[in-house]
């Protein structure tokens with residue numbers, strides 16, 4: 001089942017004499033259950049794309065369908081409902097509220113969904129268990145490590161049981177151990193909870209946890225690679241494609257992913 005369709009998407013910022021083309025006739029789709037990475041050089045349009053799918057930004061032309069809904073046709077109220085119920089966001093800016101406990105931070109999105117679901121406690125227990133946060137629920141964000149805070153942000157993104165999770169550089173500020181841990185949890189969400197994940201990343205190691213990578217350059221579709229064997233082999237494919245997209249030659253040596 002198709003969950004995201006990006007159809008001839010174009011985004012131009014600025015005015016007549018200062019036009020910046022961020023997306024240029026970009027089309028692709030994502031099926032339910034995929035874990036897709038979006039990669040490309042700096043300025044390629046990755047964040048613009050994610051922001052449009054998140055409905056934080058709007059395209060100049062083209063359309064985005066999520067779960068059978070054309071976002072470009074929704075009014076403000078419908079878009080707000082879409083953001084609350086259909087998508088979960090894991091962005092680098094965590095936006096955890098320091099005055100609330102971990103438990104309250106995680107369940108906060110449910111207070112915006114009237115009527116509040118009757119199974120809040122069960123949902124909380126489930127996502128806390130999934131992300132290994134059960135022992136931390138009574139703490140406050142300042143009492144956690146960055147990796148733990150990032151997992152709280154992931155739990156908050158999941159509590160509304162969204163069909164689609166959007167992640168923008170979710171491991172960007174983490175050290176490699178915490179990054180690997182978070183990526184393992186995202187993989188678990190994808191495989192065991194059947195969540196569709198779309199993740200923007202610069203980092204080939206992070207991307208190697210996905211099952212498909214779409215590369216964009218200058219706002220347009222460039223190529224994609226799909227995982228078929230080991231994560232190491234997929235990582236090698238990603239590094240090769242990065243070399244190609246950056247116009248360079250082949251890599252000289254293969255770093256290990258583990």
Ligand SMILES: Nc1ncnc2c1ncn2[C@@H]1O[C@H](COP(=O)(O)OP(=O)(O)OP(=O)(O)O)[C@@H](O)[C@H]1O
Pocket residue numbers: 013014020021022040041042043044045046047048049
């Ligand atoms: N609000 C804006 N106003 C004008 N130009 C913008 C705006 N947002 C992004 N751009 C431009 O659009 C292009 C795409 O930006 P975007 O942030 O989507 O790229 P990116 O691939 O996410 O880059 P990076 O990897 O460096 O984060 C860039 O040239 C950028 O300068």
